[in-house]
Amino acid sequence: MNIAFFTDSYHPYVSGVVNSIERFKKELEKEGHKVYIFAPAYPDTEKEEGVFRYISIPAVVQKDFRLAIPYSRKLIPVLKSLELDIIHTHTPFLMGFLARHAAHKLRLPLVFTFHTLYDQYLHYLPLLGGMCGNILNYYLQSFCNSCDLIVAPSKYVEADLKRKRISTPVVAVSTGIDLAPFKSNDEEELNKLRKAYNIHEKEKILLFVSRLGEEKNPFFLLEAYHRLIDKYGINPPLFIVGDGPEREKMERYCQKKALTEQVIFTGKKRYAEVVQLYKMSTLFVFPSKTETQGLVTLEAMAGGLPVVAVNAAGSSTMVEDGVDGFLVQEDPDEFARAIYKIMTDDMLYNKMRINAFKKAEELSIERMAARLLLAYKIIRSNKQEKEAL
Numbered sequence: 001m002n003i004a005f006f007t008d009s010y011h012p013y014v015s016g017v018v019n020s021i022e023r024f025k026k027e028l029e030k031e032g033h034k035v036y037i038f039a040p041a042y043p044d045t046e047k048e049e050g051v052f053r054y055i056s057i058p059a060v061v062q063k064d065f066r067l068a069i070p071y072s073r074k075l076i077p078v079l080k081s082l083e084l085d086i087i088h089t090h091t092p093f094l095m096g097f098l099a100r101h102a103a104h105k106l107r108l109p110l111v112f113t114f115h116t117l118y119d120q121y122l123h124y125l126p127l128l129g130g131m132c133g134n135i136l137n138y139y140l141q142s143f144c145n146s147c148d149l150i151v152a153p154s155k156y157v158e159a160d161l162k163r164k165r166i167s168t169p170v171v172a173v174s175t176g177i178d179l180a181p182f183k184s185n186d187e188e189e190l191n192k193l194r195k196a197y198n199i200h201e202k203e204k205i206l207l208f209v210s211r212l213g214e215e216k217n218p219f220f221l222l223e224a225y226h227r228l229i230d231k232y233g234i235n236p237p238l239f240i241v242g243d244g245p246e247r248e249k250m251e252r253y254c255q256k257k258a259l260t261e262q263v264i265f266t267g268k269k270r271y272a273e274v275v276q277l278y279k280m281s282t283l284f285v286f287p288s289k290t291e292t293q294g295l296v297t298l299e300a301m302a303g304g305l306p307v308v309a310v311n312a313a314g315s316s317t318m319v320e321d322g323v324d325g326f327l328v329q330e331d332p333d334e335f336a337r338a339i340y341k342i343m344t345d346d347m348l349y350n351k352m353r354i355n356a357f358k359k360a361e362e363l364s365i366e367r368m369a370a371r372l373l374l375a376y377k378i379i380r381s382n383k384q385e386k387e388a389l
Contacts (some may be wrong), residue, residue, distance in 0.1 A: 001376060002084045004035075007338065008091040009066075010039035012042055016296070021037070023365050024369055027369035028369055035050070036050045038098070039053060041053035070097050070098040075098065085109075087106075087108050088376075103148075109382075111150075112146050113151040114151070117157075119239065142328075149168065149375060150170045151171060151173050155317045156292070157293075173371050173375065176364050177298050177301075177360050178364075182275060205239060206282050207278065207285070207305065209284075213247070216290070222250060226332075236343065237263075240264065240265050242266075273298075283308065283343060286300075286315060288310065297319065300354075304356070306326075306355075307319050311327035311328060311329060321353070323355050324355040324356040
């Protein structure tokens with residue numbers, strides 16, 4: 001099959017959406033299909049075969065994010081030359097407009113992955129947030145109902161969409177995990193990493209990987225970590241991997257609470273380096289309340305890490321409470337207690353570690369790409385039957 005992915009974000013920008021796009025592209029092409037990318041241009045981005053870039057401008061609220069100008073006279077001729085079977089948009093906005101226009105013009109099936117709980121990001125528009133909520137939800141409903149298939153990255157999102165008067169069929173397909181990088185053991189690299197951060201080989205480590213934005217609830221994590229030290233008397237290093245608008249305030253909080261030696265901010269890291277950090281760590285901690293799936297949670301499980309997460313949104317379907325981690329309410333004492341329980345009970349930890357590996361195996365990219373491909377084939381067949389009537 002020939003498939004076009006339309007997206008408002010693509011590398012060099014780093015996000016869960018970009019990771020999802022790249023993983024599915026790689027796996028689908030490994031199976032003999034062809035995936036073309038239509039995305040914003042970024043400064044100094046090199047040309048890539050099969051990637052079509054659109055002139056873009058920096059976003060006001062997030063300078064490293066680009067807003068594509070979704071217009072091109074060449075779009076329809078280019079898409080015709082690619083002999084597409086499916087148009088799949090990963091956004092309902094700028095490039096999503098373009099995807100919908102192209103799909104309707106060429107009478108191709110339009111698939112949309114509902115990657116993000118968009119209403120959870122209205123805090124970036126403080127003057128318009130309240131006003132925009134209802135308008136946003138109305139627009140999303142309208143966009144979804146103009147598609148032929150909605151892909152939900154978790155059962156949570158699938159159920160949520162079905163409650164919102166979405167008439168379009170919805171299928172749950174998680175962003176799968178490529179297990180290969182996690183199965184290779186390179187003790188030399190791990191030892192270098194431990195030495196770089198002055199970590200002893202058997203030292204237990206907490207890990208949080210995320211963009212450091214308000215919607216990820218990072219200050220709750222710092223508060224829970226402070227309770228872990230004060231109330232339970234243990235202070236394993238906490239690695240915070242990623243960057244974002246809250247980082248500077250988080251670092252000031254750590255200075256104020258005398259946590260600068262225990263809390264280590266690594267900044268952004270290449271994926272290969274993040275994989276090594278998963279392997280080096282003991283427990284993954286995830287305070288976010290806005291995830292549709294929580295891809296980093298699955299990555300952590302592939303690295304054999306049990307998870308302590310706030311019981312909300314996508315985390316509630318990714319983590320099985322008491323099996324491969326704990327789901328807790330948004331209470332710093334309860335979160336700290338769950339961390340302490342796993343970190344101090346070796347039998348429980350080893351059981352959860354084994355189950356985390358199993359969960360990652362169940363949600364491998366091979367299995368998820370096969371599920372997506374089956375959905376493509378069904379929706380294409382249905383579309384062709386309708387066109388024939």
